Amino acid sequence: MSDTPITVVRPSAPRLFLIDGYALIYRAFFALLQRPLTNKSGENTSAAWGIANFLKRLLTTHQPELIGWVHDAGASFREELYPEYKATRAKLTDELQADFDRGLHRITQLLSAYRMPVLSLPGYEADDVIGTLAAKGVDAGYNVVIVSGDKDFQQLVRPGVWLLNPGRGGPASVEESWVGVENGAQRLGVAPEFVVDYLALVGDTSDNVPGVKGIGEKGAQELIGLYGTLENIIANAEGITKKRNREALLLQLDNARLSKQLVTIQCDVPIELNPEALKVQQPNNDALRTLYVELEFNTLARGIAEGAPAGAPGELGLGLEPPSDATHAAAYVDADDSVTSPPAVVAPAVVLSESGVMRMADATYTTVDTLDALARLIKRAREVPYIAVDTETICEPDAPLAVDAMRAILVGLSIAVAPGEAYYLPFRHRRDDGGGLLTLLTGDTGIAGQRLTAGAPEPVNLPPFDSDALAPLRELLEDASVKKVAQNAKYDMLVLRGAGVTLNGLDFDTMLASYVLDPGRRTHGLDMLALEMLGHTMTSFDRLCGKGKTQLTFDIVPVDAARDYSCEDVDVTMRLRALLEPQLQERGVAELMAEIEVPLVRVLAAMEWEGIAIDREYFSSLKTRFQAEREKVEQAIYGEAGSTFNINSNPQLRAVLFDQLKLPIKKKTSTGPSTDASVLQELADEGHVLPGLLMEYRELFKLEGTYIDALPKLVHPRDHRLHTSYAQTVAATGRLSSNDPNLQNIPIRRELGRDIRRGFVPRSGWRFLSADYSQIELRLLAHLSDDPAFVHAFRAGGDIHKQTAAVIFGVDVADVSSEMRSRAKTINFATIYGQGAHALSRQLKITNAEAKAFIETYFERFAGVRSFLERCVVIAREKGYAETLFKRRRYIPELKERNFNIRAFGERVSANAPIQGSAADLIKIAMIRIDDVLPKEGLKARMLLQVHDELVFEFPAEEEAQLTAVVKREMESAATLSVPLLVETGVGDNWLKAKS
Numbered sequence: 001m002s003d004t005p006i007t008v009v010r011p012s013a014p015r016l017f018l019i020d021g022y023a024l025i026y027r028a029f030f031a032l033l034q035r036p037l038t039n040k041s042g043e044n045t046s047a048a049w050g051i052a053n054f055l056k057r058l059l060t061t062h063q064p065e066l067i068g069w070v071h072d073a074g075a076s077f078r079e080e081l082y083p084e085y086k087a088t089r090a091k092l093t094d095e096l097q098a099d100f101d102r103g104l105h106r107i108t109q110l111l112s113a114y115r116m117p118v119l120s121l122p123g124y125e126a127d128d129v130i131g132t133l134a135a136k137g138v139d140a141g142y143n144v145v146i147v148s149g150d151k152d153f154q155q156l157v158r159p160g161v162w163l164l165n166p167g168r169g170g171p172a173s174v175e176e177s178w179v180g181v182e183n184g185a186q187r188l189g190v191a192p193e194f195v196v197d198y199l200a201l202v203g204d205t206s207d208n209v210p211g212v213k214g215i216g217e218k219g220a221q222e223l224i225g226l227y228g229t230l231e232n233i234i235a236n237a238e239g240i241t242k243k244r245n246r247e248a249l250l251l252q253l254d255n256a257r258l259s260k261q262l263v264t265i266q267c268d269v270p271i272e273l274n275p276e277a278l279k280v281q282q283p284n285n286d287a288l289r290t291l292y293v294e295l296e297f298n299t300l301a302r303g304i305a306e307g308a309p310a311g312a313p314g315e316l317g318l319g320l321e322p323p324s325d326a327t328h329a330a331a332y333v334d335a336d337d338s339v340t341s342p343p344a345v346v347a348p349a350v351v352l353s354e355s356g357v358m359r360m361a362d363a364t365y366t367t368v369d370t371l372d373a374l375a376r377l378i379k380r381a382r383e384v385p386y387i388a389v390d391t392e393t394i395c396e397p398d399a400p401l402a403v404d405a406m407r408a409i410l411v412g413l414s415i416a417v418a419p420g421e422a423y424y425l426p427f428r429h430r431r432d433d434g435g436g437l438l439t440l441l442t443g444d445t446g447i448a449g450q451r452l453t454a455g456a457p458e459p460v461n462l463p464p465f466d467s468d469a470l471a472p473l474r475e476l477l478e479d480a481s482v483k484k485v486a487q488n489a490k491y492d493m494l495v496l497r498g499a500g501v502t503l504n505g506l507d508f509d510t511m512l513a514s515y516v517l518d519p520g521r522r523t524h525g526l527d528m529l530a531l532e533m534l535g536h537t538m539t540s541f542d543r544l545c546g547k548g549k550t551q552l553t554f555d556i557v558p559v560d561a562a563r564d565y566s567c568e569d570v571d572v573t574m575r576l577r578a579l580l581e582p583q584l585q586e587r588g589v590a591e592l593m594a595e596i597e598v599p600l601v602r603v604l605a606a607m608e609w610e611g612i613a614i615d616r617e618y619f620s621s622l623k624t625r626f627q628a629e630r631e632k633v634e635q636a637i638y639g640e641a642g643s644t645f646n647i648n649s650n651p652q653l654r655a656v657l658f659d660q661l662k663l664p665i666k667k668k669t670s671t672g673p674s675t676d677a678s679v680l681q682e683l684a685d686e687g688h689v690l691p692g693l694l695m696e697y698r699e700l701f702k703l704e705g706t707y708i709d710a711l712p713k714l715v716h717p718r719d720h721r722l723h724t725s726y727a728q729t730v731a732a733t734g735r736l737s738s739n740d741p742n743l744q745n746i747p748i749r750r751e752l753g754r755d756i757r758r759g760f761v762p763r764s765g766w767r768f769l770s771a772d773y774s775q776i777e778l779r780l781l782a783h784l785s786d787d788p789a790f791v792h793a794f795r796a797g798g799d800i801h802k803q804t805a806a807v808i809f810g811v812d813v814a815d816v817s818s819e820m821r822s823r824a825k826t827i828n829f830a831t832i833y834g835q836g837a838h839a840l841s842r843q844l845k846i847t848n849a850e851a852k853a854f855i856e857t858y859f860e861r862f863a864g865v866r867s868f869l870e871r872c873v874v875i876a877r878e879k880g881y882a883e884t885l886f887k888r889r890r891y892i893p894e895l896k897e898r899n900f901n902i903r904a905f906g907e908r909v910s911a912n913a914p915i916q917g918s919a920a921d922l923i924k925i926a927m928i929r930i931d932d933v934l935p936k937e938g939l940k941a942r943m944l945l946q947v948h949d950e951l952v953f954e955f956p957a958e959e960e961a962q963l964t965a966v967v968k969r970e971m972e973s974a975a976t977l978s979v980p981l982l983v984e985t986g987v988g989d990n991w992l993k994a995k996s
Contacts, residue, residue: 008180011143011162016278017064018130018137020148021071021118024054024166025107027149029100035520035893036099039296042896047103048295052110054166056300057537058147059280066142066278069111070129073120078262085262086207095898106295113287117278124269127152131265134161136273152204155195155265157184175543189221197230200260209262210255214248230260299535299579357539357564363420365567367559369460371469377423378476381415386483386507388416388570388577391495392562394428394553404740405494406608406716406723410465411555414566416574422567424559425473429459432556459559465499474501483507487526487573490728493605510573512597513580515729516589520891524729530572533579538572539565592887596924597728603931603943604726604736611721612743612944612954615990616712618759623708626752630700633693640690647697650675656690663688685842700752707746707756714741726946733913734888734920736946744947748995760991762954767987768994769941769960771967773949774982775800776919777832783977784885784914787864794979801825807861808854827858831865832915834908869911876910884917885975886925922981923949926974930967937966952991960987 028050036046058064078085111118121129130146130153137144138160146153149165157163163179184192201220203211215223223245227233233240234253240246249256285304292301359365368374381387393408411429416422463469476482478501485508486492493503514524530536544565545552554562584590638644641660645652651672657663658673666682667674677698683691716723722741730737738744747753762768778800782790793803798813805816805824816824823844830840841851859866873895876882881889890913894906927946934941941955941963951971955963964985971983988994 008162008178008182010178011145014065014142015062015145016066016133016137016142016275017058017062017068017145017147017164018133019058019067019069020126020130020146020150020153021069022126023148023150025051025104028054029103033096035522038893039294043295044099044103045106045295045297047100048106048110049297051107052292052297052300053531053535055110055114055116056535058166061537062145064145064280066137066275067116067280068133068278069116069118070126070133071118071120072126073122073124076123076125076128078125082258082262084208106291109287109291112284113291114283115281119271121269121271124266128266128269129271131156131267132269132271133273135267140273140275142275151187152195152199152263152265154179154184154188154192155199155263156267157181157192175540189217190224194224194228196260196264197224197228197233199263200230200256201233203259204263207262209259210252211259212248212252212256215245219245230256299533303535355558355560355564357544357561357568359539359564359568360420360536360571363422363567363571365563365571366423367563368423368425369462369559371462374425374462374470374473377415377417377425378472380417381476382482384417386485386577388422388485388573389477389492389503390414390486390566390569390573391492392554392566393495394555405491405725406498406611406718408495408498410495410499412562412566414563414570416567416570419575419578420571422571422574424563424566426459426461426559426562427465428555429461429557429559429562430555431456431458477501478504480504485510485573485577487511487569487576490601490605490608490726493602494609497605497609506598506601508577508581509598509601510576510580511729512601513577513584513593516593516597516888517580517583517587518891519729519732519734519888520893526569526572526576529576534572534575536572538568541565587889588887589889592921596886596921596928599928600728600924603927604728606931607943607945608723608725610942610944610954611716611719611723612952613721613761613763614711614715615759615761616715619708619712622755622759623704625755626700626704626708629752630697630704633697633700637690637693637697640693647694648701653694657683661688661690663691682842685845699747699750703747703752703756707741711741711759724945731920732890734884734890734917734924735948736920736924738947743945754992757992757995758990762989765957766954767957767960767989768991769953769955769963769967769985769987770991770994771951771953771964771971771983771985772995773919773923773971774984776922776949776981777915778828779977779979779981780885780915780918780922781832781865781868782979784918785862785865785868786978787862787868790862790865791979801828804828808857823854827854830855831858831869832912834869834911872914873907873910876906876913882910882913882917884914884921886918886921888917888921890917919949922974923951923971926971927951929970929974933966933970937962939963939966950995952994 025047029047031050032046036044037049039045059067108118119129119133120126127150130148134144134146134156138158142160144161145164146156146161147164147166153163157179159181165177165179167176179187181192188195188198190198198220199209199211201212201215201223202217203209203213219242222242223233223240227236234249234256237246237249237253240249289301289304292298292304366373368377390413391408391410392412392414394411395404396407396409410427412427413425414422415425465474477484477496482505484503484505486506487510489503489506489509489511493506496503510526510529511524514521514529527538527540530538542551544561545554545557557565581590584593634647637647641656643656643660645656647653653675654672657675658665663683664686665673666679667676673679675694677695680691680695684695711722714722722743724738724743725740727737727739736744746756748757760768779794782794789807790804793800793807796803799821801821801824802813802816804827805811805820806813808824808827809816809820811820826840826843830843835843837848837852837855840846840855841848844851844854846854872882876892877895880893880895881891883889890909892906892909892913894902895910897903897906923946927943930943930951934943939955939959939962941953941959943951944954945952951967953963953967964987968983968985972981974981986994986996988996
């Protein structure tokens with residue numbers, strides 16, 4: 001079975017589309033089960049939302065002539081044949097079943113508004129109805145498309161019948177995929193005519209089809225390759241050479257035959273094909289609009305013109321005549337174009353452009369490949385309120401990461417000046433010069449690959465980006481008075497920095513706006529935002545360039561296809577701003593966006609560009625030390641276990657811990673007793689030696705792989721420094737995260753982690769400054785709670801944990817023992833993170849009763865803290881979100897859950913989010929202020945890293961006193977609290993010394 005995608009010839013008209021309805025509804029419902037969509041009345045609208053967008057995408061993209069939505073109609077003959085059929089499917093809880101039933105009712109309304117024929121037949125599954133109509137459709141001269149992700153339908157693929165997996169949007173978006181006669185054997189490894197035999201052998205756990213246990217997928221493929229049908233395999237069973245397959249089949253012949261009956265789709269059930277009844281009709285726009293308003297699908301509702309009669313052109317563009325070529329012909333800039341404000345944004349219809357790329361019908365995308373055209377574009381860009389910008393790149397050869405702005409090469413640039421008006425500037429497009437791609441078009445090279453032809457002329461490009469001729473363009477990008485909009489602007493800033501330009505004037509970032517509006521959503525990508533807010537499905541990079549080994553690099557994508565792909569990005573970005581900006585204002589977070597998140601982008605881009613150096617020789621010696629230490633721990637593990645075994649093998653580890661040593665099982669997984677970190681910690685706390693050694697081994701193994709081996713490989717060849725990437729839109733708390741490499745998770749409390757920090761060094765003649773907020777979250781808790789005792793403890797200065805201990809234990813500060821202080825410190829932080837008595841007892845190694853007593857005493861002494869935390873939960877439950885000092889919101893749907901554990905998690909988040917989120921905001925403000933003040937103070941120092949509450953700077957040795965004073969001043973004055981902010985600083989010739 002080949003993994004290389006095979007091009008499938010798509011069906012031509014007339015086409016009959018048959019939709020496996022329930023399968024799509026279930027997928028839409030469960031896709032957002034953890035964070036369901038709801039309207040203001042609390043109704044779960046996930047399934048309706050998924051189906052509404054699916055129908056829009058299907059009908060606008062494929063424009064079928066006939067269509068049928070097929071449902072199951074109760075039990076089928078298969079349950080009579082095998083009562084256990086589908087019996088293992090998990091039952092929904094009463095609450096989820098009610099949500100699903102309500103969603104099903106809404107989808108029924110939706111199908112009615114679409115005037116969509118719904119088909120079912122009592123006693124038969126939807127599969128059988130689809131199989132029968134497919135057969136009759138082919139006989140009647142139609143090309144039949146079965147719309148489903150179910151592998152069972154592959155048995156129906158033949159000339160005239162295709163299977164279309166519609167894919168999905170969302171965080172884990174998947175492109176639609178076609179199965180035809182060309183690739184019918186690719187997914188399962190057998191031709192469509194043998195799919196029922198394959199399924200009979202391997203079974204189907206989702207439907208509880210038994211199959212033949214012990215044969216498996218590979219065995220089934222081998223047997224079918226040798227003997228063909230199940231009946232012929234059975235006839236030759238005695239002669240099967242592999243003992244396991246032979247014995248498994250001979251012992252389970254009845255299961256094999258039964259399974260084939262269960263998986264075979266019936267193609268002769270009593271239902272007629274009525275082409276007239278299946279013709280696609282114009283939707284009832286009034287009914288659709290009413291339904292969308294009720295469900296609060298505002299974008300979809302807005303896309304249907306008010307008062308339009310059923311079938312009038314609207315957002316959905318269903319069954320309409322395609323626009324004329326003039327609506328999507330490329331044109332150059334007219335210097336006399338008038339300047340208008342961005343129009344109101346509605347979801348556009350789409351058309352197939354000449355380049356093969358789908359695009360919005362109301363858009364004009366223009367290639368700018370002459371200097372005259374560029375001059376007109378620059379003039380136009382300086383006249384509009386703002387422009388949207390996006391870069392297209394390829395990666396340097398041998399770059400260790402697939403997407404790395406630091407090693408990206410600029411290929412083209414797109415600029416939008418208004419919604420629907422965008423321009424593409426090609427710089428480095430080329431003809432494929434013998435790279436072998438033209439011989440691989442049986443693989444997946446996407447839309448662009450299908451356009452490549454031998455002997456094509458060289459693409460027309462503008463002069464090189466760094467040429468004198470393009471100085472006006474570079475000036476436009478660097479001009480801060482020309483406001484820019486982008487999606488993930490930091491990437492474009494870094495790419496342009498590599499090309500010699502500093503992108504100034506960033507005014508809005510749609511990715512950041514989405515994050516500020518809802519930091520808890522799993523993705524803020526442009527594709528998802530376009531689908532949810534504009535109702536528009538964008539062309540993905542994989543769709544344009546293909547996948548896998550035959551994926552094209554962007555520089556050999558034909559310029560017209562590159563234009564339509566890249567211009568769509570800036571066009572959508574421009575349209576999204578018009579929708580997102582009012583939402584930021586309405587929710588009171590526009591200031592957070594404008595004054596913290598957007599200005600921080602340039603700061604992070606500068607830090608990433610600067611990077612940090614490591615001592616590669618030191619890391620080489622450190623590897624030798626780590627290996628020796630790991631081997632020492634290995635031997636200790638073997639000695640404690642009484643035998644050698646593969647420590648990295650969970651089955652072998654389970655056997656040693658629970659079978660051989662008889663340690664108590666704390667938690668189980670589907671494969672046996674758990675050996676995760678929490679289990680090992682619990683066992684170690686009980687006094688068992690081996691679990692503690694295993695945790696030490698795992699830490700060594702992780703540190704060696706994650707840092708000691710990986711960091712030297714990530715050093716950039718240009719400047720021999722590491723360049724981490726900071727993400728602003730990942731942590732729901734507002735904190736930054738660090739990736740590739742992650743420099744925020746290097747452990748500092750253990751010697752091994754400190755050894756790694758010792759390997760980070762400044763450039764020759766320079767030093768490091770580490771500046772760390774002292775107990776920032778506790779100080780914020782004191783300010784927010786306004787607890788008199790807590791506030792006094794901070795104002796009194798000195799050691800806050802000693803001060804707290806004195807209050808808790810009722811002694812003078814001078815009489816606080818080290819044990820008292822340690823316990824007070826643990827309780828302080830346990831309070832912030834909402835830990836209960838059980839977690840505290842484990843940390844302090846005391847009983848639950850003792851831990852509970854400590855917590856009660858703490859809250860008696862600091863009653864204002866308890867009141868504040870309880871108030872946070874009440875407010876979050878009323879509003880649906882928690883809020884920081886700087887108005888950052890975190891939405892907490894878990895508070896509405898009936899499940900106690902989920903709801904308790906929501907309560908902990910409600911109490912912690914204002915504290916942790918405010919701390920995140922504070923250090924961001926400090927970073928912006930410091931970045932602004934350093935050049936004003938005439939300092940050469942550079943900010944390199946942010947690690948939670950710590951900032952790391954590199955500076956010439958002579959700047960030490962001035963830099964320390966500036967950094968402390970700006971960090972400590974980032975906000976005015978009822979207690980003082982305190983910053984601790986250190987200086988050294990490596991990161992560890994600076995932190996110590």
